[in-house]
Amino acid sequence: MNIYKLSVAVASVLSLAACQTTSEAKAVESVAQQTNHISQAVYQVEFVAAANFDTKAEELSQTFQSYCNGEVELAQLKTDWHAAMTAWMALQGQERGPSKALEQSWNVQFWPDKKNTTGRKMQALTSSTQPWSPSDIAEQSVTVQGLGAIEWMLYDEQSSLANSKQVCQTGYAISQNLANNAHSISAAWNSNPWVGLDQKAWDSEYIALLTNQLDYSMKKLSRPMAKIGQPRPYFAESWRSRSSMSNLLNNVKAMEALYLADGKGMDARLRQRGKVVLADSIQNQFSLIKDTWPTDSSLFDLLQTKDGYRTVMSQYNKLEQLQYFIHEEVAIELGVVIGFNATDGD
Template sequence: MKTTLSILATAVLILSGCQSSTVTKSSVPEQTNHASQGVYAVEFASAKRFSEHADNLHADFAKYCLGEISQDEIQNQWHNTMVSWMALQGQERGSEQALAQSWNVQFWPDKKNTTGRKMSSLIKQDKTWTAQDISLQSVTVQGLGSIEWLLYDAASTLGSSNQVCQTGNAITENLANNAKSIYTAWKVNPWVALDDKAWTSEYISLLSNQLEYSMKKMSRPLANFGQPRPYFAESWRSETSMLNLKVNVEALQALYIANGNGLDKLLRQRGKSGLADSIRQQFTMTIETWPTDQSLFDLLQSKDGYRLAYSNYNKLEQLKYLIHEEVAIELGVVIGFNATDGD
C-alpha cells in the first residue's frame, strides 16, 4: 500500500519566529551571538519536531493496538515520523550526543534483509518485550525500519497478534526515548567555540555530508547500468523512498538559507551573489521537478524508470558540485572528512 501525504517540509524544518511568551526555556533553542545561530536554530527545530512525531507514533501505536485507530492512520503517523527524521538523517556534524543516538534510529542500507530476518525472529519469541529490552537488541529492530516492517511487510502478523502489537509498542517507545535524547542534545549549540573560519568549514561540511548521504540513497539502488539493486532503496516496503529524498533536499535547502542567516547570506556578503543565485535555483528546480508518484523501487523495475531516477540523481550531483566545490573554493575553506566516503 502506497502512503500518499503532502510534504510540508518548510513548516517542519524552519523554526517559527513567533515564540509564545508561555513557552518554557527548554522548548526554544539556546540563544547565542555566534555565526552558527541561524543553522543551529533550524537543527533545534528539526530535533524538536522529530521528538514530537516519535512521541505521537508511540501514542498512536498504543491506540492502534487497542483498535482505536486504523492501519492507514498508524501508517500515516509512521511516515510523518520518517519525514521528520529526514532533516537529521546522514549528519556527520553537530552535537556528538545526538550523532551517537542516530545509529539507533535507522538501519540502512539493509543489504541482506537483516531487518526482515531479525524482526521475524523477534516476533516469534514467547516474550513480552519492553522498551528497555528493545534498547539492548540489535539496531535493526530498534528504529524506523523495524516499525515499517511491522506495518507493511507480508511476513508481519501485527494485525492478528496482541503479542506482536505489544512488541511494536515497545519499539516505538524506545524510538521515542532515543528521539528525546537527540532533542535534548540539541538544546545546546555545539558550535559556539568555533571561530568564523572554522565554523564556515564546519557548515559546508555539514551540508556536504548530508547531501552525500542522500546521494548514497540513490546510487546504491541504481548500482551499475542494467543491474539495479531495488531492495537497497530506503523505505521500499512503504514505497516512500522518493518522497523521503524530496524531504532530504528540502531539509538541505532550509539549512542553506537558515532563516536568512545561512550560507546564502554569507555568499552574498562576500560578493558571491551569482553563486548564491545558482545554488538557490538548483534547490528550487530540484524540489519542483522531483518525482514522487513512484517509489525508487518501482522506478528501477523499467529502463525508463531507471533513466528518470538517474536524471534526478544528476540534480543532486550538481548541488554537490556547487556546494562542495564552488563554495569551498570561493570561501577558501577545506571540507572535512565524510565518514561515508569510500564505502
C-alpha cells in the same frame, strides 16, 4: 479490524503515565540556547528539526498504543509512521552536531540493509513469546529498534501485527524506544555545539554539515541504482512502504532550509561577499530539484524499467550538480579544504 486489546489494563495506565512524564520533561528541556554566535541561525534550524522529530516520534508511540487497544485503524498508524520518517529526514546523514544526538543515528534507522537483516531480525523478534519492553528493545540489535523495524511491522507481508496482541505490544515497545531516542536527540540540541568556533572554523563546519547530508542522500540513490542494467531495488531506503523518493525530496527540502537558515545562512554569506551568481545558481538548483522530483512513483518501481532508471539517474545528476556547487565552489570561495567524510568509499 482483527486486533486484540492489551491483556493487562495496568499496562495501559503505566504507559499513559510514562507518556505524561515524557511530555512534562520535554516541556522543561526543549529550550533553544540563545547566543549571538555566527552559527545561531543554523543551530536554530537544527533545534526545531530535532524538536519536531521528538514530537512526531512521541505521537507515533501514542498512536501505536491506541492501535493495539483497538482505538484507531492501521491507516492512522501508517500516517503517523510516515510523519515521523519525514521529520527524521531533516537530521538524517548528518555528521556534525552534538555527539549525544549523532550517536543515536543507527538506533533511529538502520540503513543500508544489504542482506535484509531487518527482515530476519524482526521475524525472530516477533516470533518470540517474550514480552518486550522499551528497555529490552534498546538492548537488541539496532535493526529492530527504529523506523525501519516499524516499517517492517506495518508493511511486510511476514508481519502478523494485525493478528497478534503479542506482536502489537512488541511494536509498541519499539515505538516507545524510538520516542526515547528522539527525545535524547532533541535534548542534545538544547545547546549550540558550535559556539566556540571562529568564522573560518564555522565555515568549514557549516559546509561539512551540508555536504555530509547531501552525500548521504546521494548514496540513497546510488546504492539501489548500482550498475546500469543491474539495479538493486531492495537496497532502496523504504522499499516496503514505497516511500524512498518522497523521503529524498524531504532531505532536499531540509538541506535547503539549512542552507538558507532563515536568511542568515550560507546564501546570505555568499551574497555579502558579492558572490550573487553562485548564490543564485545554488538556489536555482534547489528549486530545479524540487520542481522536477518524481512524486507519483517509488524508487523501487522506477528501477524496474529503463525509463524509470533514466528518471532516477537524472535526479541523481541534479544532486551531483548541487554537490559540486557546495563541495567545490563554495568551499573554494570561503577557503575551506574538504576532506573525506563518512560516506566516501562506500
